[in-house]
Amino acid sequence: MLTVNEYIQSNKDRFLEELFALLRFPSISADSKYKDDILKTANFVAEKLKEAGANNVEVCPTAGNPIVYGEKIVDPSLPTVLVYGHYDVQPADPLELWDTPPFEPTIRNGKIYARGAADDKGQFYMHIKAFEYMTKNNALSCNVKFMIEGEEEVGSSNLGAFVKANKERLKNDVIVISDTSMISLEQPSLETGLRGLSYVEVEVTGPNRDLHSGVYGGAIANPATILAKLIASLHDENNHIAIPGFYDDVVELSQKEREALNKAPFDIEAYKTDLGVDEVWGGKGYTTIERTGIRPTLEVNGLWGGYIGEGAKTVLPSKAYAKISMRLVPNQNSEKITQLFKTHFEGIAPPYVKVKVTPHHGGEPVVTPTDSIAYLAAEKALEEAFNKKPIPTRGGGSIPIVALFEKELHVKTVLLGFGLDSDNLHSPNEKYDIANYLKGIETIPLFFKYYAELSK
Amino acid sequence: MLTVNEYIQSNKDRFLEELFALLRFPSISADSKYKDDILKTANFVAEKLKEAGANNVEVCPTAGNPIVYGEKIVDPSLPTVLVYGHYDVQPADPLELWDTPPFEPTIRNGKIYARGAADDKGQFYMHIKAFEYMTKNNALSCNVKFMIEGEEEVGSSNLGAFVKANKERLKNDVIVISDTSMISLEQPSLETGLRGLSYVEVEVTGPNRDLHSGVYGGAIANPATILAKLIASLHDENNHIAIPGFYDDVVELSQKEREALNKAPFDIEAYKTDLGVDEVWGGKGYTTIERTGIRPTLEVNGLWGGYIGEGAKTVLPSKAYAKISMRLVPNQNSEKITQLFKTHFEGIAPPYVKVKVTPHHGGEPVVTPTDSIAYLAAEKALEEAFNKKPIPTRGGGSIPIVALFEKELHVKTVLLGFGLDSDNLHSPNEKYDIANYLKGIETIPLFFKYYAELSK
Numbered sequence: 001m002l003t004v005n006e007y008i009q010s011n012k013d014r015f016l017e018e019l020f021a022l023l024r025f026p027s028i029s030a031d032s033k034y035k036d037d038i039l040k041t042a043n044f045v046a047e048k049l050k051e052a053g054a055n056n057v058e059v060c061p062t063a064g065n066p067i068v069y070g071e072k073i074v075d076p077s078l079p080t081v082l083v084y085g086h087y088d089v090q091p092a093d094p095l096e097l098w099d100t101p102p103f104e105p106t107i108r109n110g111k112i113y114a115r116g117a118a119d120d121k122g123q124f125y126m127h128i129k130a131f132e133y134m135t136k137n138n139a140l141s142c143n144v145k146f147m148i149e150g151e152e153e154v155g156s157s158n159l160g161a162f163v164k165a166n167k168e169r170l171k172n173d174v175i176v177i178s179d180t181s182m183i184s185l186e187q188p189s190l191e192t193g194l195r196g197l198s199y200v201e202v203e204v205t206g207p208n209r210d211l212h213s214g215v216y217g218g219a220i221a222n223p224a225t226i227l228a229k230l231i232a233s234l235h236d237e238n239n240h241i242a243i244p245g246f247y248d249d250v251v252e253l254s255q256k257e258r259e260a261l262n263k264a265p266f267d268i269e270a271y272k273t274d275l276g277v278d279e280v281w282g283g284k285g286y287t288t289i290e291r292t293g294i295r296p297t298l299e300v301n302g303l304w305g306g307y308i309g310e311g312a313k314t315v316l317p318s319k320a321y322a323k324i325s326m327r328l329v330p331n332q333n334s335e336k337i338t339q340l341f342k343t344h345f346e347g348i349a350p351p352y353v354k355v356k357v358t359p360h361h362g363g364e365p366v367v368t369p370t371d372s373i374a375y376l377a378a379e380k381a382l383e384e385a386f387n388k389k390p391i392p393t394r395g396g397g398s399i400p401i402v403a404l405f406e407k408e409l410h411v412k413t414v415l416l417g418f419g420l421d422s423d424n425l426h427s428p429n430e431k432y433d434i435a436n437y438l439k440g441i442e443t444i445p446l447f448f449k450y451y452a453e454l455s456k
Numbered sequence: 457m458l459t460v461n462e463y464i465q466s467n468k469d470r471f472l473e474e475l476f477a478l479l480r481f482p483s484i485s486a487d488s489k490y491k492d493d494i495l496k497t498a499n500f501v502a503e504k505l506k507e508a509g510a511n512n513v514e515v516c517p518t519a520g521n522p523i524v525y526g527e528k529i530v531d532p533s534l535p536t537v538l539v540y541g542h543y544d545v546q547p548a549d550p551l552e553l554w555d556t557p558p559f560e561p562t563i564r565n566g567k568i569y570a571r572g573a574a575d576d577k578g579q580f581y582m583h584i585k586a587f588e589y590m591t592k593n594n595a596l597s598c599n600v601k602f603m604i605e606g607e608e609e610v611g612s613s614n615l616g617a618f619v620k621a622n623k624e625r626l627k628n629d630v631i632v633i634s635d636t637s638m639i640s641l642e643q644p645s646l647e648t649g650l651r652g653l654s655y656v657e658v659e660v661t662g663p664n665r666d667l668h669s670g671v672y673g674g675a676i677a678n679p680a681t682i683l684a685k686l687i688a689s690l691h692d693e694n695n696h697i698a699i700p701g702f703y704d705d706v707v708e709l710s711q712k713e714r715e716a717l718n719k720a721p722f723d724i725e726a727y728k729t730d731l732g733v734d735e736v737w738g739g740k741g742y743t744t745i746e747r748t749g750i751r752p753t754l755e756v757n758g759l760w761g762g763y764i765g766e767g768a769k770t771v772l773p774s775k776a777y778a779k780i781s782m783r784l785v786p787n788q789n790s791e792k793i794t795q796l797f798k799t800h801f802e803g804i805a806p807p808y809v810k811v812k813v814t815p816h817h818g819g820e821p822v823v824t825p826t827d828s829i830a831y832l833a834a835e836k837a838l839e840e841a842f843n844k845k846p847i848p849t850r851g852g853g854s855i856p857i858v859a860l861f862e863k864e865l866h867v868k869t870v871l872l873g874f875g876l877d878s879d880n881l882h883s884p885n886e887k888y889d890i891a892n893y894l895k896g897i898e899t900i901p902l903f904f905k906y907y908a909e910l911s912k
Contacts, residue, residue: 090771093763153769197670197770208732209885211882211883213753214783215852216748219738222756224778227684276663277663279677282674295674299674302769303759305756308758313757315757351735360768427666428666
């Protein structure tokens, strides 16, 4: 029997090769032309689960992309851990900003560069490799179930129905997700909350066709100009969101909680330098840590209208569009916020144009308790692997499905993330450090061990 | 010897076939991938000039797209007319909104649908066919020179140098351009002014790379949001342009001139119905005719940033862009306005972002006199062909090169346009009525005749 570190040492190259094979699939869920690659990725994941020792492995069809399931029940009296992850990735554009192609993983300075390296292929694959170690070395101290989906980046629209239809099969004591980040290898941390999400697309229509801007300009409302005015009105002069009722349900933290949160190591100068900005921005009265953790946001994710090609075209466009997402905090509700946005945005549209708001997807904010067995087990595992106690943080991202798990399966989630904020998630040159990948594989069996011990 | 109407009757089908062949070239000057089609179009135009009877035909190279020159000097003592036109066209996108492909001309209800049908292939080709009639029927009463360029839609950047270098060759008494519109076949009109143009592209840069909107949203300025705020600030609550000094040089018309201008037939309800809008928009205190004729404008021609593909991507973009053009009226100056815009726009940028304004191209506004021999000859020609006296109008479009001709060649221009405002210039489904095409071929020899007579 090998220790996990011995096992990692003797299998390191293969662990990387397998992850590279997984990263080579362009499993972009937002664009239907990658449907075939999505299916190939799901089959690859299923194959690897089987090889690692999982039983009842199945590529489960859904109305959208399939969900890969697998399990290993060693003893029904032991606690059961459900590992959730996603094999789909964000689109890779703008492609020209990648230093190496997004689907040809490349190692530079100990980092794996590829779309999905950290979000989430590199992170969920750690669980399959940790599981392989535990099964092959008789070290599996809990039952384990895997549920790896293919629509996380587009709102997990078919996972809800799958979870509802498979409650018995998915039954578990705790869900573990590695799809978030930690502060650094020197300072491990554990996320204790996630923001919810409300994502909408807006369409502003002016004239019924594109017009010559010389013939009609100045006399017909330009939907691009009107869209700009509407977007500009969504934040007030203090950069707070100016939609009536938007903050009504926000749980304000106590002064003491805010002070605790702001104790996390954070170097504002290094942050600005890393991002190349002269000044940070955000809601007046809050720190950067608070703005990204405990405050809701509204961001334009995409904006387009008129002629966007090379050169000049003197057109007054018929339509202009924006993709807008809002991150939500406890106790905001995504459906309520989406409706608030829609009513407000359509309501402020001037009579010269028609405005349509289409909801894309949403998810609810969650806070995970820091006094649960699962949290304590994760804390102990990280402390042993990193030789330093992890600190709790509040993440700015969203994994909408966590709230669904709580509601449908009545279990809490542990956010055992090994990424870094600098991993360029959703950006060109996404990366994942090899050290973090291997440290994750080392930490996961410790979590299983302590979770089983504390559950006794 | 045939009359022009007899000649048109016996050659109508060929006149259409030749125009169709010209329209089939996708001679889009804004996109360098059509360079080859541009050259083919220039050669086609040169060939047709030769066939029609022109001498010294030459496809003259420039630093950009070539200029086609040709002439027929019947008698040095006769006046010389220079015909200017352009064989390049606007981009055809959005392609999906065309009912038939933009470069496969199609006749429906007596109208030719194709990119460039009215702007300007169908209009300059009338001159070649009218010239053919006059040479073949011994009816050429003036010397004629043709200068057909290939960069009008992208700012005629190389025409200035060509004109300066060829002053002797281009020497003429009047320039005729058919690249504007008239009110209708029932009510002919003559444009007596053109607006100038200042076209810029703006780039707003926030963080140095696209970011995950969950991790960084709310804490770093979003360039798409900032761009929206900057664009929103460019018009005040009365829809006037809020750039300090913008209106300083505008020549205000007298009350009497404004009243005369507003006497042109204009049905606001039909206008709104045609464009599919519930209300018109524009600078408070001015009518729609004034807003498109005698007032300067500022329009967003294109806007883009972030993720604009299918589905959803939660990105905080690094950059956002806009193409913005301003139409200028006498006595505004395009260089001065471009500089005003640049200084203002870069000046109002908040410290969270970097803003860059790049000038694209410009042109000066012009007013053509209504008491010149050329105007009177055009008026008589139109009256005879249409059996109704044309009324003077002020066009909203820009042909920047007219001001250059005045400056370099010291001659005035007659804007003998046969298009209609409803021709969908720069839009999907651009069209040109066959009736207008043939009426133009009929009118042009009359203009030559009266111009020669009045010049005596």
